[in-house]
Amino acid sequence: MTHPPATRTRVGLLALIGALALGNPLSLVAQSTPSAPDDGLNLRFANGIAAVAEGEIITVDDIRREISPMIPELQSTSRNEAEFNRRLEALQDDTIQALVDRVLIVKDFYSDEKRRIPVAYVDNAVDENIINEFEGDRSKFLAYLRARGLTLREYRKEVEEDIIYQYMRGQKRKSATVVSPVKVQQFYEENKEEFYQEDSVHLRLIQFSRKDGRTDSDLLTLAARVQARLDVGHEFEEIAKEVSEDSRRSKGGDWGWLNRSGLKPEFSDPLFELEPGQATNPILLPEGVYILYAQERKYAGIQPIDEVREQIERILISRESRRAQEQWLERLRRNSYVKLY
Secondary structure (H helix, E strand, O other): OOOOHHHHHHHHHHHHHHHHHHOOOOOOOOOOOOOOOOOOHHHHOOOOEEEEEOOEEEEHHHHHHHHHHHHHHHHHHOOOHHHHHHHHHHHHHHHHHHHHHHHHHHHHHHOOOOOOOOHHHHHHHHHHHHHHHHOOOHHHHHHHHHHHOOOHHHHHHHHHHHHHHHHHHHHHHHOOOOOOHHHHHHHHHHOHHHHEEOOEEEEEEEEEEOHHHOOHHHHHHHHHHHHHHHHOOOOHHHHHHHHOOOOOHHHOOEEEEEEHHHOOHHHHHHHOOOOOOEEOOOEEEOOEEEEEEEEEEEOOEEOOHHHHHHHHHHHHHHHHHHHHHHHHHHHHHHOOOEEEO
16 A cells, blocks of 8 residues: 655654664555555454544554555564564554644644645645656546545645644754753763773775785885885875775775774784874785875774764754653643544
8 A cells, every 4th residue: 555645744753663663774665565464453443443633533544554564574573473463563552642643733733823834835745746756647646546535635634734744843843952061061971981982093095906916026016106105295195096906096095984993903903003194014915915094093082072062962952852842742642632442
């Protein structure tokens, strides 16, 4: 069954819930597979209704449309049938709550009479969906509406509600965009161990491989020519672009930041003896000869707060955003009529 293009925001939220439940990110598939196991929804909700929120009915079909793409992955990552059934039911519960919350969020938007979505916004969103989801083929779009038993008016209402949902969630996220320096300092002091860093180096290298029957002597001669150019002040990056035979020649042999533990000893031992701006002597290995260059160094230890301040701010903003959104949703739930079956 195809996901409604108008519910991309809703699907995005539920995909995140599913990904957390499954332990890894999911790629949403547009249709369910015939071999997918029974989701048990018909048995669990015999009357076909899972919840009523502010008079709006959330049906088994609504839930199935959201979770169907996730079930095969859920099944493949479950160790046994009992675990699969437990995780499936949890996913269903999360989905029901998310769909209920969506209804309440839309209601909250309309509680302010001044807030309305311009008709042109909805028109543009519908047109984009037809282009992106139906390859611009209006006949496919109309066939989709018929398959779901929707009128164009009902579809436009879904699109409008998705715009509202995205807007309202975005506004709550924006409400937590400033973190005081005091909170940053406090988080740093309480979580210093999280900011421990290994020895690391910004590595560039030059490699000559054993092609064309090159001997050890041939390789060392090539490396000696590089060293001679370095000794008279040539830039390592420029020499690498000119002569290196490794896969990152065009980038001046740039391999980015690497930890000591991520390198084999033949490389890490001489490399981490260097100061920034120094190069190793030639390292002769079965695959060729290498000259390593430490462009920058970071030494093992707790990173200073100034180096991790932005990282801490992002963590705290994310936490505050989640807290603010959860408080908002709890308020909406308390002040609304919701019945779960």
